[in-house]
Amino acid sequence: MNRLPKCAAWTAVALSLGLAPLFGAVEINGIAAKVNGKVITKKEVNFHLAPRLALLRAKYPRRGEAYLTELKKAQDAVLEGLIDNKIVLSELEGKGAQLPDHVIDVEVQRIIREVFNGNEANFRKSLQESGMTMRAFRESQREKFLVQAFRSQQFGDVSPATPAEIEAHYRSRRNDLRDRSKDTLVFQKIYIPAVDPNRPGANPDDNLAFAEAIANQLKNGADFAEHAKQHSADAFAEEGGMWPETSRVDLSPAFAEVLFEAPQGEIIGPLKDPNGFTIVKVLKKKYGPAPSLSEVRDRMRKEVEIEKRSARYKKWISLLKRSAMIERRI
Structure with a gap:
């Protein structure tokens, strides 16, 4: 071939x-x-x-x-x-x-x-x-x-969810059920504009390479605060890139997802936004409150039973796919 x-x-x-x-x-x-x-x-x-x-x-x-x-x-x-x-x-x-x-x-x-x-x-x-x-x-x-x-x-005729199944499912889902609007972060940040007046003649690709070089140095133990003071165009550069506690809703959804997924202390980035490149070190994450089991017990019961139905549904849909006329073009 x-x-x-x-x-x-x-x-x-x-x-x-x-x-x-x-x-x-x-x-x-x-x-x-x-x-x-x-x-x-x-x-x-x-x-x-x-x-x-x-x-x-x-x-x-x-x-x-x-x-x-x-x-x-x-x-x-x-x-x-x-x-x-x-x-x-x-x-x-x-x-x-x-x-x-x-x-x-x-x-x-x-x-x-x-x-x-x-x-x-x-x-x-x-x-x-x-x-x-x-x-x-x-x-x-x-x-x-x-x-x-x-x-x-x-696929509704499944065995009812037991109390043990409901509690186990709640424990696995508890963090997902939290009020994400109450999530907060404390982090350090270095921001390199795609077009940087302090680097005349440098194009966006040059500045991305510059941000990548800084990130590599930080991953090898360089001082984040010093690099922020020297190179960052961020509002908190003089404070070593240290941002105050920031709500999740004040971040773009994509950036928030990346930062909350990353382990604390890890150097993240450079991340790209329409105007430049961001390097972040997450220092502290605080998650919003999750509902108690009593508040969501009925929802957890339904989800457990949906999972039970899903196993049967997947077998059924798999059989139908064998005889269906499916033409994928991407």
Whole structure:
């Protein structure tokens, strides 16, 4: 079998993902897959991929092989979920399944509130950037609810969750259930602008290389405060880059995700934002409060029972996939 050179192969992956800003203009309103004649568009995939994409773009400024590998993995997971949904919808055809509009209205408002911190403008901006219309988004949510209802109906006869199962599930989920808006960080930061007036003649690639060199020195034991005072364009440079306790909601979602995932004391970055490159050392993390088990017991019970149904559902969907007409184009 003929194989593409490595650079050409990764370019092909990038093009299939619609990464026009990196590799020139490509079609973004194309078909990602067909399932029993039903179309999944690249717009649908891009919208569901957007939160992960923002994180990866911050984490991998050079967007090389590691970035493309992680992006392809995330894209494949999104696409497989959408393919599963289309297969279920094929099973539902002719059964007259309906969903009132107000259910979708409530779900859209929940997404705006929980995912976009109540900012409808940011929600609509995300839709626009992915090329997805509000009508298409509402249709995707309608399909999601129909699939959930079908799964609950078809695979509902599972054994009830026991108290021990509920408690174990709560312990595993406790940190995820916390009030993330109350998360805070204490950290040091070095900021290198993409265009730095203190480095005349240096272009963004030069300044990225400069930030990478600083990060490597810090990882080898160099003094963070000294480097911050010498090189950082951040407001707290003179304090050695030391930021006061900062709320998660005051950070961009992508940066917050990276910083809260990283171990304390680790040098992170350089991370990329639209204006430059950031190196961070997290000194202290404080997580928001989690609800007690008594507050979420019913939710934990439902989640345990959903997991039990999911095992049966996965076997069922796997069998259907064998006979389904699936054409993946990305």
